[in-house]
Every structure is written in C-alpha cells, then in structure tokens.
Amino acid sequence: MGTPATEPTILVVEDEQDLAHLYTTWLDDAYEVRTATSGEEALDLVSPAVDVALLDRRMPSLTGDEVLERIRDREIGCRCAMITAVEPELDVIDMPFDDYLVKPVTGDELEGLVEVLLRRANYDERTQEFFRLASKKAALEAAHDGALRDHEEYRRLTERMQELQGQLNRTLTELNEDDFEAAFRSLPGSQGEELPH
Secondary structure, eight states: OOOOTTSOEEEEEOSSHHHHHHHHHHHTTTSEEEEESSHHHHHHHOOTTOOEEEEOSOOSSSOHHHHHHHHHHTTOOOEEEEEESSOOOGGGGGSOOSEEEESOOOHHHHHHHHHHHHHHTTSOHHHHHHHHHHHHHHHHHHHHTTTTTTSHHHHHHHHHHHHHHHHHHHHHHHSOHHHHHHHHHTSTTGGGSOOOO
16 A cells, blocks of 8 residues: 555665664654665655655765755755754854754654654744754754854854844744744753743
8 A cells, every 4th residue: 555645755864774774763654754875865865755854964975964955956845954973063054954963863852853844844934944043053052052152153143043033923923832842842952942932
C-alpha cells in the first residue's frame, strides 16, 4: 500500500550511516523519510515534495552548508534544519536555515524539531523569519554564553528580531498558544528567555 498523500516527507542527510539509520527509524512511523548519506545523494532526493530537510553540516565532498545553498537556489520551499556537531559561529546568521541543533540529539528532540518546522511552514514569511532569527540567536547564545553581544552581526540580528517583533505582536498573539509554545520548544535556552506577546 502506498504512503498517504498527506504524510509529510522528511529528508535526512547524514554521512554517518548508523546515525542516518537511527534518525530514519525515529521518524519513519509518522513521516515518509528519504535518507541520504552524502550531499550529492541529498541533491538527488530533494524535490518540492520534501517538507523538511535535516542536514548534517560536516560531510565530505559536498557539505551541508553547500546542500542548503543549492536547495535554496532551486527555490525548493522546504524547512531546513542543521543537525551537527559544529558549534555555531556568527556565519550562521546569514545562512538560510530554519533551525540549528548541536549533536547529540535524542529521538524526542528530533521528532519535536520536525513537528515545529512543519507548523512554522504555515506561518507567513515575516513570522517564519522571526522564528529563524530566534533559533539562530538561541543557538549562538547557548554556544557562546553571551560572548557575542558586542559583535556587529549579533547586534544586527537582535535589532532585526526587535523590528519584526514590533510588526508581529498582533500576529503572534493570534497564534494558537500550543503552536506558539511548540515553535519555541526546540530553541536551546528558550525556557528562560522572554517570548514576544
């Protein structure tokens, strides 16, 4: 029997085969999962049917960063998350991903991330941008413990978030409370951070 048309499609891109298999096992009960163990294979498997791409950053030959760039160049509108052992640096601010998790991740974290990204896909572009920036800010703060606050790129990120928050206050308060909380659930360090309302 074929996969139901409404079942979201997840692309797992991970060059460590055991890890790729583990991620696929965690997700394949709820989603159609495509698995790639190289950047080249990922580009063969990605299509407009993919709803979420989970990308390892550090891969031989074609990195996750390059795969992400090519997905965006093709104008494939899937949500993309980096799942990597690479601690984020300021260069992630301009990268077009939606979320960032540092390995190791648990099955619950991975499932929660996919759920959050699928929900965010229903938001308008400004709201999606706000959550992308919030994810980057939280990942940078978790990795650098506030040491980036004096950097121009970090200040620019924070200012853009404040600008969007001002524009979105009404939209964000109209979001279903469960959706709003779920959207922030995956953000590292978000438990103690004041959320817009």
